[in-house]
Amino acid sequence: MKVAALQMVSTKQLKTNLQRAEVLVAKAAKNGAQLAVLPENFAMFGSKEVFDLAAAENAGGELQAFLAGLAAQYKIVLVGGTIPLPAEDGRVYAASFVYGADGVCLGRYRKIHLFDADVGDAQGSYRESDSYAPGDEVVVIDSGLGRIGVGICYDLRFPELFRRMLELEADIIVLPSAFTRNTGWAHWLPLLRARAIENQCLVVAANQGGVHDAKRQTSGGSVVIDSWGRVLAEAGLGEACVVANYDQEEQRALRLRMPVAQHRRL
Structure with a gap:
């Protein structure tokens, strides 16, 4: 099976971002990918219009219809990056929807960990919790290609989240x-690589990768990593479609040879 990580340099221009996303999904499908992952904020990057988008998406909207249509058109399981949904307290959730190859929504994850940090770049301070509310549910989705655990960006720094995904198979x-x-x-x-190795899972990580405005630069490096921690394919900066083979049988065999999950004591 082939999988794809799709890297974008999204802007505040919704129409342009959607056009570029479709180009990348089409490229992934053309290269034989059965699963493709879009990056966080693929449709709108760095805009206060995120609240308007969230209101429009509350009961199904343009972005959800767009993602479902792409999945069905290109017959691919599609992880739709993130789109905003309204939160009960006036903020929004960063939600990642997963669609089957028939365009049916298989599930949704709302980002749990929010990026409130000072990192020493041109923007300096990030306070994601000013606009975003945290989700509270670990999500693993049966996709027909395997069970998919969904995390978003800053979640990566919290290994206990991914260990819970492993418990959910x-x-x-x-x-x-x-x-x-x-x-x-x-x-x-x-x-x-650590998340892949310690959980003996394939990792497909789709990042933003470029200059978005005078203050925002993202790191790129979208990647596919196997359960042994090997980097199978990796992007640099700029728009990219990273495709690699996923050997499910090899992963199952590794888990039998080295049953890490059964050896846990804490």
Whole structure:
């Protein structure tokens, strides 16, 4: 089976972002991918219009219809990056929808960990919790290609989340992201490899990768990593479609040879 991580350099222009997303999904399908992952904020990056988008998506909207249509048109299981949904307290959730190859929604995850940090770049301070509310549910989805555990960006730093996914019998971990340049170049790949190795799961991580405005730069490096921690395919900066083979039988065999999950004591 082939899987794809789709890397974008999204802007505040919704129409342009959707056009580029479709180009990348089409490219993944053309290269034989059965699963594709879009990055966090694929449709709108760095805009206060996120609240308007969230209101429109509350009962199904343009973005959900767009993602369902792409999945059905290209006959691909599609992890739709993130789109905003209204939260009860006036903020929004960052939600990742997963669609089957027939366009049917298989499930939804709302980002649990919010990025409130000072990282020393041009923006300096990030306070995601000012606008976003945290989700509270670990989500693993039966996709027909394997059980998919969904995390989003800053979630990557919290290994207990992914261990819970393993308890829920995840085979594949997907991670739509928009890592900052400073943090991504330092920590992105080591953390992704650790999550793959310790949980013996395939990891498909789709990042934003470029300059978005005068203050925002993301780190790129979208990647597919197997359950042994091997980097199967990796992007640099800029728009990219990263495709690699996923050997499900090899992963099952590894889990039998080295049954890490059964050896846990804490």
